[in-house]
Amino acid sequence: MSETGKPISRIDGRMKVSGKATYAAEFNQPNMAYAFPVRATIAKGKISSIEDATARKEPGVIAVISYKNAYKLKPLDMQAQMKAGAAFLGENLPPLQDNLVHYPGQFVAVIVAETYEQARAAAYKLQVKYIADKAAVDLKTELPRSTKPKMFMGEEAQVNEGKAAGVLAASAQKVDHTYSTPVEHHHPMEPHATVAVWEGTDKLTLYDATQGVGLTSAIAAYFFGLHQENVRVVAPFVGGGFGSKGLWLHTLLVAIAAKAANRPVKLALTRQMMQTNVGHRAATIQRVAMGTDKAGQLNVLRHHTDTYNNLTQFFEPSGKQTLVLYKAPLREVTYNVAHLDRSTPTFMRAPGETPGTFALECAMDEMAYQLKMDPVEFRIKNHTAKDPVKGHEFSSEFLVECYRTGAERFGWASRSMEPRQKKHGKYLVGYGMATATYPGGRSAASVKVVMNDKGNVTVMTASIDIGTGTYTVLAQTAADALGVPVEKIDVKIGDSSLPPAPLAGGSQTTASIHPAALDACILLRKELASLAIADPGSKLNGSKPEDIGFARGTLFVKGNEDKSDTYLNILNRAKRNEIEACATTLPVSGAGLTVPSALCTPSQTPPEQNSDIKQYAFHSFGAQFAEVWVDEDFGTIRVKRVASVHDVGRIMNEKTARSQIIGGVIFGIGAALMEATEYDKRWGNPVTRTLADYHVPVHLDVPPIDVHFIGKPDPHISPIGARGIGEIGITGVSAAIANAVFNATGKRLRDLPLTPEKFLET
Missing domain, CATH: 3.90.1170.50 (Aldehyde oxidase/xanthine dehydrogenase, a/b hammerhead)
Incomplete structure (x- = not known):
């Protein structure tokens, strides 16, 4: 490539x-x-x-x-x-x-x-x-009337309910704390x-x-x-969009x-x-407990979430990452869901994992401090290479490498275990870190590729570019698969009349549409080869299809590039104005979130590409590191730099991928320090109504962000080897910042956002 x-x-x-x-x-x-x-x-x-x-x-x-x-x-x-x-x-x-x-x-x-x-x-x-x-307008007031949902998105919602208490009580070391996150809005x-x-x-x-x-x-x-x-x-x-x-x-x-x-x-x-009308992330109250033996090996995790919904069955699934991270023999994940007469909660960038990693990763930091262990080493000690609930191998997993690489790039070794050891003038300086994770999804998708007799190529699919770089990366995939310059590729997306593709959500677009684009290009090359092989005027006449290679707009016999024929000459001799191919690809055991209509040639997906839960667990991983400066007199917290290292499979475009992670980290800084929708508890209406009072990070709030990718292709999700990156960038960021605040000041802030009044009240 x-x-x-x-x-x-x-x-x-x-x-x-x-x-x-x-x-x-x-x-x-x-x-x-x-x-x-x-x-x-x-x-x-x-x-x-x-x-x-x-x-x-x-x-x-x-x-x-x-x-x-x-x-x-x-x-x-x-x-x-x-x-x-x-x-x-x-x-x-x-x-x-x-x-x-x-x-x-x-x-x-x-x-x-x-x-x-x-x-x-x-x-x-x-x-x-x-x-x-x-009207029901306040979460805490309505919790006594909450319900325990049995399922969430086809999965059991209440996992091992009531089983953790005994193991926790018998643990040599334990922590048990409550963390809360506010209502947040998408505001694209x-x-x-x-x-x-x-x-x-x-x-x-x-x-x-x-x-x-x-x-x-x-x-x-x-x-x-x-x-x-x-x-x-x-x-x-x-x-x-961010889910909205x-x-x-x-x-x-x-x-x-x-x-x-x-x-x-x-x-x-x-x-x-x-x-009020296009959803939001619901507030959560999360209680996280964990226990270890004397050596710091986890033996139990418990993660309970109180939240709410209205007009759908969706609720904020804040325990998702607790079912995936760390080697603990027992984990209990449960939910209580109240009903509030408030606009309907919905998916918002990394739904579940964003508030959930805040609670879990702060608790991990608290346990590491209690054990007097380095937080990175504590996570590595409890690392798992398998899905801890379902027992499947991860399709591809380099989380420990993320920890080690991030620690080195960030300068973690200079961190002091005890708080309040670093100062810069009047500011207390602290380092914090957290794990990032998000599922690696793939759905069915269809892509059509058309080449005309001038050598221009059009790639068509009903996918969406929500600012992520889909136009560009799809052109790169087609350019490689056909051996033509990117400048010759025209990408048409964002139209339901085109071959169907999944919703641009759940970080699945790249993993879904690029295998279809690759297969469509392969089909197109095969048809070009068939025309040349059957054409007495071609140097490829009579060749075997399996012996033909391609490069620079040309087909040739492998090992003998003198026997070659350009795409344009093949089309001209065949009196064809254009040639097209269309392919549909899907995970082995199903279509994921989208079932395309029969517009294209179905591809035979190899059995090792088992993009569901039957053989492999598909997840991306990362490590977030943050440095904060805290002014104790005013309670202000400034994030001075961030290192964000991720294992997300093959990187399709270093520039657009880096931008995605930077955007996610900035989103996480907003969640950590400022974002919150406040409601009038008398009438239930939001009183933070615009970007004048719903605060999001601006340029002066954003520090240098060092992004690094492990870059190793996932051999099982698709022949492309790429997983999505749109959502993992936000996960773990707020926890890394909160953990850094503790390292700077010795104060544990467990209620987002980390505003000055909360700091001064602690």
């Missing part, structure tokens, strides 16, 4: 910096109208009346739509939705279908007008009256937006900010009763508005709506 791995710049970068990259809200249509939603002002209850006469008289208003006159969507039916591929929803609440209110900010009406300003002005004139019920740079265009009554096009064009198409087709091939979803560029885009039903709301207006309609959510 000559192109794969190179740190080439994004092929779409010039389009983005020049403003030529078109995002969802920029697909303006002729005769387009604008929609603006009206949101509920109570947490729970029902609408008693809607007086819309005043709003209808406002300038430019085309329609006022509520449950009283909205198009009736197909009702929720889990079995039917699963059959249609539309069961994976952000919330089980099709918009404007009844008068019930489930959370503050819920969409209860939508105004359609000639301009955005007119729609927004009229929305404030709509008079909605409610009958409010007593591009807010959610959709433009809906109806063609007659049975064809719908949605220009949508989505992480999955196929999923959005399936959802819209199901609820409007359409054939999925008649619902086209277009998203060539998406300005970040693609599952939410405001796309149905704007499609309802467009149907009522009988013209194209745009809906763009405000930043305030992104606090």
Whole structure:
């Protein structure tokens, strides 16, 4: 592979910096109208009346739509939705279908007008009256009424419940502490937006900010009763998602508005709506206990999480990493889930692992200190090379190398075991570290490759680039597989009419689409070889297919490159304007999260590529190291540098991969020091409503971040050998920072974010 791995710049970068990259809200249509939603002002209850006469008289208003006159969507039916591929929803609440209110900010009406300003002005004139019920708005208050879910995403939720107590009591050393994390919101740079265009009554096009064009198409087709091939979803560029885009039903709301207006309609959510209508990471209260023998060998781990949900079965799975990390004979992972009348929690970058590694890795640091062991050596002592619950070998695992490499690059050896030993002027200086981990997922995917008689190649798949570099890395894969320059590759993605690919979530895109791209290129080369072998005018005429190699746009006989033929000459003699191939690849035992339709040639996946839990455990691993400076007088914590070392399989592009990890680390710094959504405990509405009061890291908050990859291909996940990297970068970061604060000051802060008032109160 000559192109794969190179740190080439994004092929779409010039389009983005020049403003030529078109995002969802920029697909303006002729005769387009604008929609603006009206949101509920109570947490729970029902609408008693809607007086819309005043709003209808406002300038430019085309329609006022509520449950009283909205198009009736197909009702929720889990079995039917699963059959249609539309069961994976952000919330089980099709918009404007009844008068019930489930959370503050819920969409209860939508105004359609000639301009955005007119729609927004009229929305404030709509008079909605409610009958409010007593709402559940506080997690601790509602925990006595919580439930114990049996399953999460097809896996047992309550693992070894009640079995850890005896082993803990008998342990020579033990720690048992409670850690908490707040509500966090995604806030990608591009807010959610959709433009809906109806063609007659049975064809719908949605220009949508989505992480999955196929999923959005399936959802819209199901609820409007359409054939999925008649619902086209277009998203060539998406300005970040982090789990928040693609599952939410405001796309149905704007499609309802467009149907009522009988013209194209745009809906763009405000930043305030992104606090209430497109999900969030739920708060957690986690109690982690562990016990060791006298030598520091773990014999038990217990991780319990209290959290909440609403309108789905999803909850924050904070015990996931505790089922994967460390060699302990017994581990107990349990959950209590309360119901809150709050907007629906959802997947947010490394769901479960982000808050879960904070709790587990802080507890590991506390145990290491109690044992007077170096935290790195304590982890290495308790390292496991097998999935500790299922017993499978990891498909590829170099976590100890991550620890050793990170420690060396960071200068860990200069760390003092005892706190308060390093100072820089008035600042106390501390070092902390933590383990990072995230599953290595792979789903079915299809890719079509077309080569024309000028040597240009087009790669097509319904995947998404949410800022991760998919355009670039896919071009690199195709360039290597065909032996043509990257400059000759045109990548088309983000359109549901293209060969299907999975949702861009769960760090699975690279592992899913690149094997399909590789196979499609191999099929295309084979067809070119067949044309040449059968052509008396070719120097390859009569050769055996297995003897033919390729390079630089040419096929040749291996060992005798004088016998060669260029791709273009082969096509020209065959009087072909173009040649194409399409391949579908999937894990051995199933399709993962996506089942493509039969558009392409299914590939025979070798049995050693067993991308599920039947033979191997697929996980990525890493180590996070952080240095903090703490001002004790003001309680301020500054992260001065970070080293982040990861084992994620083959690196497809050093530059884009490094950027992904840097982004994840910055996300983790935000979670550690500042991010939190606060709610009014009387009414349940968020009071941190914009980026003015929901704080995220800015340039001066971000230190130098040293990123290093182990770079060893995973031999089992696919022939490419790459696992995803979008989410692992955030895991462990907040724990490394909190552990560094203890090393600096001797204070244990167990409640995120680590704000000055918490430091001063400890």
